[in-house]
Amino acid sequence: MRNAITDRERSWSLEPDALEWRDDKGKQGRIPYAAIGSLQLIDYASYGGRIYQCAVERKGGSGVKIRSHSYISLGNFEDRRGTYAPLIRGLAEKVADANPEADFIAGSTGLWIAWTIVGLLAVVMLGFFFASLGAGGPSLNGTLMVVVILLIGGPIIWRQVKYGKAKNFDPRNVPPELIGAD
Incomplete structure (x- = not known):
């Protein structure tokens, strides 16, 4: 290899x-x-x-x-x-x-910590997304970013945080x- x-x-x-x-x-x-x-x-x-x-x-x-x-x-x-x-x-x-x-x-454990940080950043980004709903709504790009995070990144992040330690x-x-x- x-x-x-x-x-x-x-x-x-x-x-x-x-x-x-x-x-x-x-x-x-x-x-x-x-x-x-x-x-x-x-x-x-x-x-x-x-x-x-x-x-x-x-x-x-x-x-x-x-x-x-x-x-x-x-x-x-x-x-x-x-x-x-x-x-x-x-x-x-x-x-x-x-x-x-x-x-x-x-x-x-090092990778687990990194994935935990990525997961926390994803939660913060989702928080900004939901906060923007009250301020006129998110842009199309913002909506697409949230969909990508939830559908693709979410399961990967969750698996790494759950089993990676x-x-x-x-x-x-x-x-x-x-x-x-x-």
Whole structure:
């Protein structure tokens, strides 16, 4: 997979003692399972649906991100959940076996805070909209903006606020909704 235009395409594999990768130029690397301090699973909305991401962090702090979608070109991503989900399930089990102290985190409190702020701003905008009703009514653009916020943004914001806060998950039974599995 390839995360972005600036990244090389990488192939990931679960070896007996380490997560290994090789890029399209032949460069390779590995992270021993025992050296992994945490796996954090998040998902976010995109034009092509939900994208799932696993942040693999070493005990020392550096790490890599593995995503369910691979960058093809601007605005064009290939859905690779079919190989992503089994890779992340296997990785979580191997890390749990090699490092029982590792953290297995679902969601992101930082993203949750950001979505909560977006939700509050949406409520404020709706307040301005309803306040303008008493002052001669909103413009056509204002009405369209409110419709977009309510119909498109509202459910996305609500989902992220409701489920996005960080919590732990069982690495031996990764919930399918965390990795885009059926």
